[in-house]
Amino acid sequence: MITKQQVLEFLKDYDSENITIATVCSHSSLQIFDGARKEGFKTLGICAGTPPKYYDAFPRAKPDEYLILESYEDLIDRAEELRKRNTIIIPHSTFIAEFGKENFLEIPVLVFGNRAAIEWESDMDKERKWLLGAGIHMPGKIDNPYDIKGPVMVEYEGAKGGKGFFVAKSYDEFNKLVDRTRKFTIQEYITGTRYYLHYFYSPIRNEGYTLSKGSLELLSMDRRVESNADEIFRLGSPRELIEAGICPTYVITGNMPLVARESLLPRIFSLGEQVVEESLELFGGVKGAFCIEAVVMDTLEIKVFELSTRIVAGTNLYISGSPYSDLMQKGLSTGRRIALEIKEAARTNQMDKILS
Amino acid sequence: MITKQQVLEFLKDYDSENITIATVCSHSSLQIFDGARKEGFKTLGICAGTPPKYYDAFPRAKPDEYLILESYEDLIDRAEELRKRNTIIIPHSTFIAEFGKENFLEIPVLVFGNRAAIEWESDMDKERKWLLGAGIHMPGKIDNPYDIKGPVMVEYEGAKGGKGFFVAKSYDEFNKLVDRTRKFTIQEYITGTRYYLHYFYSPIRNEGYTLSKGSLELLSMDRRVESNADEIFRLGSPRELIEAGICPTYVITGNMPLVARESLLPRIFSLGEQVVEESLELFGGVKGAFCIEAVVMDTLEIKVFELSTRIVAGTNLYISGSPYSDLMQKGLSTGRRIALEIKEAARTNQMDKILS
């Protein structure tokens, strides 16, 4: 991974008044480019093959220029050029998936946020260590099927889009449904409603909801639209579907907006705080946008099942502000918040604190 | 309850150019304070113990000052101080629950809206009398289980968050599922889609959608997110869940935005009108924000299952306006509408008409 030392060296050659914000043309790029432009940055769209034509339909979000590659892996060879153009890369999950995690960790270009966080979130054991270390409640892992006492979610290794995942309400049901020829994990199934909480942690702001260092923001929240799990009840109950050989799947196709009851906000901020403080201990801290993926139970307890340490696609709902971010600054999207953070860091000479 | 006479006396000492808007720091307080500030009011957050830290993250909604109590019941002793500060309290359900309904009815401070409405809505028999008296269709109550002819919802007395409530599709099913050792009520189960309709009734405006006195507005609508009922189909059908000993519950964790088809608006306005006109007959009228909680059936009939006579949390979605309120005034939230009403009443010397 790029070291702090390297970051400082790159920064020496950067013209902080002439920064270009770049990302791969997908996922949340419309929002990122729109936000960057609103804060006065130049924008660069990275794409393999022809630039996507859909940008033409969204003139306010169309990047100023494209970096056209044959394949995303070629990006590694363009690092010097990107540095010369004073480029800051905004990572998102498509970027990391297409470019490769190892490439992403090693590319010698300035990246917004802390690359170490990506390493921690993408390793299930590390992620669990991080969250549990922070005192956060996660669904329990069940090593021995005999220990199944209530509903569980059973996941097969490497199943794309959750194909074949199933819920069982008891040990008996688990036993009847499980395919023992495949490798699986068993997790406590939490009944409740899903919330994807969009936070922003600034290591350079010392106002607002302050932590041991920097400050925490809640910009918005969404519920993911999962195909086909969300609407499959129209076809049959889980048992009826199994009998017919039909599998629920959990592929994200989009996002719906929502708000949480205000009395949950203290707990929601604590969760964010716990995640940030523990990350500061473990690896120098998550920086910028992150998302906690949670279930709110009927006891109003919140259980966390996953973490994303970068801008998530659910923020695309809020390109012109959200019921939360509007209480900070009217019309603030996560993309724009990222641009603002870079601007603030450039102005106050603290770029090394927000980049990696 | 505070009398009209007392209200008039309190008002004599109020400086209507120096009003402070106060509420308990929860529920819809961010929206209330944001709206109050936008209309130029001072704001006061009432809290038991330390003020919630999350306000720091939302600078536009943070109250100017706090009234810090040891327990909410102490508020009763601060009434004189509140009056001296020209305070108007905006009630919400957390406020009333924490402070106690009796205390709320009696505290000698000016309150936005009509306290009598709270008395009527919180008593199930009175609420039913009000709604049926207004000619509004509610789900039928079934006194004798033998009269069950279609789907019913069975509710146990005092069950928190609807724990143990169940639906039955027939008398036989009811019979199999009911716990006769507990006290229960049976209600017709209305199949359809839930809408929570956010109205505003102004007794001092005589333009717009006018009623016998004052005028009616529709500011927004939402669908409540209920844990765990909303997503429990992923685990099993009602029957499968019962067999596994798992209960659907109906605890509100948040809200999602929606709009109704425009052809429903005449009926939606009639419902609001009926509620207001009957309330004027019964107790001098609901005032300000209220919410009708309804199911729209596939016949496009609307059945009402509950009423809230104050700002509801679903309005938190619309802190920067809604598809309805934007057609009155761009960016109008219910919180801001409340502040506007107070401003208008102060300017035209009609404070007694909107407070109690």
Added chain:
Amino acid sequence: MITKQQVLEFLKDYDSENITIATVCSHSSLQIFDGARKEGFKTLGICAGTPPKYYDAFPRAKPDEYLILESYEDLIDRAEELRKRNTIIIPHSTFIAEFGKENFLEIPVLVFGNRAAIEWESDMDKERKWLLGAGIHMPGKIDNPYDIKGPVMVEYEGAKGGKGFFVAKSYDEFNKLVDRTRKFTIQEYITGTRYYLHYFYSPIRNEGYTLSKGSLELLSMDRRVESNADEIFRLGSPRELIEAGICPTYVITGNMPLVARESLLPRIFSLGEQVVEESLELFGGVKGAFCIEAVVMDTLEIKVFELSTRIVAGTNLYISGSPYSDLMQKGLSTGRRIALEIKEAARTNQMDKILS
């Protein structure tokens, strides 16, 4: 149907600086009038009987004047008057349903969009020809029940609101459930999540996402709220409901907002492009607003089940802009986009290209 020649003749007498935008007072009329006013047009509300009172509650959307009819069919007699007032009619589905499709096709007044499109979309065979001709994937039609291999949706002819429609997961289930005394069609049941995609095709703009002629826009998207199908899982699974004699129904009562993952946008734009290009071949082209009603599968394939070639009610969510339209022009609704198109056509003398 009114010919191109007639359109040109009507246009000769129109004063393009003094246009009135008219529609029937329902469906999406609030949005249409709001958008028209924002672009400086006069507005005319067409209604049978008294104008709906709910307009009084939405002053920004209230039409300047009403054309009050005894019954919608009388509109045909007012055509000359409408032309003299330089009226352009914006059709929506309530308009067409109330007025009658034949009347709509024949009324000698200028109409926004291409009336021929309405003819094509309203005939199921023509619609299928159009979509399949465009290379778009639709759910398969199954002529012979013996060919049922997976889940199917069975629809009875003329069933209002989808009453009696049922899903079957296999031939056996179909066989058990079908009422062979009624006329039915069998369609492949696509599991996934529903998206209603709101497009705008401008034949007069040559910038943005350009097609063979004109340009394509994506203004927003929604999910329809269907009563009682959306929430009926709370009562029972499809099989449990059937046993209890309860039918799922599919009556639209409203709409919820959502966004699709950005990586779907290339496919979403291709779909729009295919629909437009094929329509140009078939009948001179859909013009203005249209909607593709689709299911996104867990493979991220998109299957199209229907088409609407006019403004749809789901756009009512976005009266002040959407996460997509805001990237073109802040606050742009479909209603306003229509008004903009008329303004642009009037200014550049191309009215004949957008009207029929």
